[in-house]
Amino acid sequence: MKPFCRDTWVEVDLDAIRANVETFRRHLPESTGIIAVVKADGYGHGAVRVGEEALASGADSLAVAMLDEAIVLREAGVQAPILVLGFTPARSVEIASRLKVQLTAYNSEWITQANALLEQANLESIGLHIKVDTGMGRLGVRTQEELMQVVTAVEQSSKLDWSGIFTHFACADEPDTTHVRRQHETFQTLLQSLRDAGKKLPMIHCCNTAAAIAFPEWGYDSIRLGIGLYGLYPSPYMKERKDVSLVPALSLKTRIAHVKTATQPMTISYGATYCAQPGEQVATLPIGYADGFSRLLSNSGEVLYNGSRSPIIGKVCMDQIMVRLEQGTGQPGDEIVLYGKSGDEEISLDEVAARIGTINYEVPCMLNYRIPRVYFRNQEEVDVFHPLTMKQVAQKTVNN
Ligand SMILES: Cc1ncc(COP(=O)(O)O)c(C=O)c1O
Incomplete structure (x- = not known):
């Protein structure tokens, strides 16, 4: 399990x-x-x-x-x-x-x-x-x-x-x-x-x-x-120089929790800063700023669904975000790439950093103990570590 x-x-x-x-x-x-x-x-x-x-x-x-x-x-x-x-x-x-x-x-x-x-x-x-x-x-x-x-x-x-x-x-x-x-x-x-x-x-x-x-x-x-x-360049200038070719190691993924199609204008998230129009397909994803997914991506960031970009709509909440699916019909359980590659598209940590006005270093550092880390070798899962549940296990042992 x-x-x-x-x-x-x-x-x-x-x-x-x-x-x-x-x-x-x-x-x-x-x-x-x-x-x-x-x-x-x-x-x-x-x-x-x-x-x-x-x-x-x-x-x-x-x-x-x-x-x-x-x-x-x-x-x-x-x-x-x-x-x-x-x-x-x-x-x-x-x-x-x-x-x-x-x-x-x-x-x-x-x-x-x-x-x-x-x-x-x-x-x-x-x-x-x-x-x-x-x-x-x-x-x-x-x-x-x-x-x-x-x-x-x-x-x-x-x-x-x-x-x-x-x-x-x-x-x-x-x-x-x-x-x-x-x-x-x-x-x-x-x-x-x-x-x-x-x-x-x-x-x-x-x-x-x-x-x-x-x-x-x-x-x-x-x-x-x-x-x-970690496969990231220290600055856009260093990347341009092409002295070394690095391979980014990290992707951030999630699965759709809920999908709805607007039948009439429908406001999205805190502050009602976005209004979905009839026909728009809105997916709710279980990630938020409490995971280290910046609130600065509200109404600004994008995610990848089936190899194409979908915009984040409304404010990033503590534990959830909403996106507008532009291609295909989303179902709960479908995979979404928040950072990394999907098909021919990629949302790099450099792109996210530029969008929120920081450096690429900060983007993975923000991803915190609430997010499990799954390790791959030869494209096969070899290890999983979840800092959050590890902490709870340790606490239980002490209390008992
Ligand atoms: C003292 C020291 N050495 C080395 C490094 C690694 O730097 P970089 O991640 O740019 O390779 C750091 C990171 O900030 C540092 O503080």
Whole structure:
């Protein structure tokens, strides 16, 4: 029995994940590794399944934004190295040590505190990657002095191993390369200052998807592959460049819950912002903004039915939307593609992003725990994960 009842689901093509990793493997120098970035539940695709597929396809390790995401991966049995890219409160280093998760550091007080906690608890050392801010203005040391202080603090600690040094680019996906080149030069200068001080450098990494596409020669020891892993380009400009050919992995599908044909003018949804005219065939679909299907698609988005487009009519509700079927006669249970391909038509995540005024990254990230994820390999269903019912099962066990 399927672990979900609702007629709305995400399909993730694991072959696409594999193909995208292999594409980057071919694009990069052989000595450059791949850290698969599976934060935000694998950009909405499911961190565990995508992470496992990426590792099986040639990625060397995984990265997440926060320690809680690393816990989920370890609890699912992932044994590969995992790096937390964001801030981790020092009080959580014990968990990182027990789970053998590497953390990001950029502050010597934090390093001293974290080391003391690990010493007190007599735990194993953890690997640290030092973050350098070369022009993102988010996390990281900015000057040679700060960097030297942090490196010295790590070297003096007994429980922290200096495992990596990295920076993050702000504008690598743009045609104007001035900012990214300046960031890279700053990074190089800081690395050189460490070499000049006699430091042996650990793993070096700076490229996200965009930089890995545009500057594969800046790969150093590894790239951090996020959006490209999922078959999406970091920006319309990067897509146009055609340096690499990526395969989108995610589709969003549903089935018609109800169909009616207007016999007289009939208003649709909250606010009665759309009025169906006699003869219009209106289908109700079981998806809404509480699933992460943006309300900005009200009276604006489209869906695919039998390979042709049907407009979303009226406001997107919390759990439902209405569409006008333009082709054929719809029946309850008929499949509708919300994102992805149907026949020769496709509603790409790029199209949805443009329609709602955001970037493609945000569109799959919005799809939340209410939507089951169904995984395919060789066009066959190989796995299903439903975050919502998993949560309920866990709660039941606790209550009993
Ligand atoms: C520090 C860091 N590295 C790498 C990535 C992956 O970036 P992208 O998805 O553009 O490849 C991210 C994502 O935002 C990030 O925050």
